Amino acid sequence: PTGLPGTVPERRAAGGDGRPRPRDGDRGLLDTGPAEGIGTAPGAAPSPADGSPYPEDEPAAARDTVPLSGPRRRSTGPVSTRGTVIGTRRATDLRDIAHVRTVREAAVHQRARGTERFTVSPVDLHSNVRAAAPERVLVLLLDHTCRGGTGDGNWPEVLAPFLQWAYTSRAAVQVIEVGAADAADELRAGSFTARGVLDPRVPGALYRRAGRATPLAHGVELAAHTLRRLLRRQGTGPAEAWLVVVTDGRGNVPLRVSHTGRLAGPVAAAGVEDAVEAAARIGAMDRTRLHVAVVDPGREPYGDLPYVLADRLGAIVVDGRHAPGAEAAGE
Numbered sequence: 001p002t003g004l005p006g007t008v009p010e011r012r013a014a015g016g017d018g019r020p021r022p023r024d025g026d027r028g029l030l031d032t033g034p035a036e037g038i039g040t041a042p043g044a045a046p047s048p049a050d051g052s053p054y055p056e057d058e059p060a061a062a063r064d065t066v067p068l069s070g071p072r073r074r075s076t077g078p079v080s081t082r083g084t085v086i087g088t089r090r091a092t093d094l095r096d097i098a099h100v101r102t103v104r105e106a107a108v109h110q111r112a113r114g115t116e117r118f119t120v121s122p123v124d125l126h127s128n129v130r131a132a133a134p135e136r137v138l139v140l141l142l143d144h145t146c147r148g149g150t151g152d153g154n155w156p157e158v159l160a161p162f163l164q165w166a167y168t169s170r171a172a173v174q175v176i177e178v179g180a181a182d183a184a185d186e187l188r189a190g191s192f193t194a195r196g197v198l199d200p201r202v203p204g205a206l207y208r209r210a211g212r213a214t215p216l217a218h219g220v221e222l223a224a225h226t227l228r229r230l231l232r233r234q235g236t237g238p239a240e241a242w243l244v245v246v247t248d249g250r251g252n253v254p255l256r257v258s259h260t261g262r263l264a265g266p267v268a269a270a271g272v273e274d275a276v277e278a279a280a281r282i283g284a285m286d287r288t289r290l291h292v293a294v295v296d297p298g299r300e301p302y303g304d305l306p307y308v309l310a311d312r313l314g315a316i317v318v319d320g321r322h323a324p325g326a327e328a329a330g331e
Contacts, residue, residue: 083130136171216251249305
């Protein structure tokens with residue numbers, strides 16, 4: 001039948017004079033082209049059988065044999081270059097060179113080599129030997145101004161379970177001190193890192209004299225930064241960490257004063273409020289690896305401040321007024 005190019009004939013009515021039955025709004029349908037392949041397989045897709053109105057039922061083209069690959073992994077360097085340096089050894093490559101030891105070895109042989117300029121030979125190269133990343137970490141936050149409630153010699157007994165855990169698990173120790181009489185800056189908290197509880201600095205921190213200022217908010221902020229840095233290490237982070245806070249909650253140094261080093265105007269409760277706000281950041285951390293405990297010295301008044309701090313930290317409260325076993329001994 002005659003019609004516009006690219007159109008299909010209209011369907012004729014059954015019977016009658018053979019002429020098409022007129023319809024209102026009838027339009028010709030555009031004819032589709034030859035079947036084309038979809039995907040990355042070579043060649044075109046097999047055309048459907050003649051007269052089949054459902055081409056999707058036919059077998060699909062062969063799929064690509066190359067499997068999908070995931071994204072490339074980014075590497076930040078070998079794990080062996082991230083630990084604490086504990087010695088040196090003869091180098092096998094140019095990675096993590098111990099420069100001082102290398103120069104010393106080269107200086108010994110300069111006269112025998114007879115060169116005018118200082119020469120470093122491959123046999124002089126030494127690399128650092130680093131300690132493995134610890135799998136357990138103990139963070140101690142010690143408020144020395146709360147010793148009036150616990151006594152000068154009670155801290156080792158109260159902290160004995162945590163120190164024993166750190167000793168048996170070979171945990172690294174991070175000590176944060178607040179309110180010590182011999183502090184370098186009484187408005188700021190001090191800290192040091194030890195490879196274990198056998199470091200002489202750890203028991204020494206348990207017997208310091210109390211000072212006047214209590215920058216508790218700055219100490220809690222340092223603890224939050226330390227834990228965040230440890231737990232964010234991919235592949236080398238600790239499997240378990242404990243944060244133990246020994247304090248009565250009375251912070252008389254606001255966080256702004258610790259940052260600037262200048263005290264202006266009355267303090268009021270700003271130091272306590274800043275400490276509670278900083279503790280909320282630790283409470284929001286992942287608790288699958290982090291455990292927190294607060295040692296309550298039982299000082300009055302304001303004896304509820306350690307519990308307020310523990311609530312924000314998401315911590316358990318340990319009674320620090322009596323050493324373990326004191327009740328059994330009748331004390």
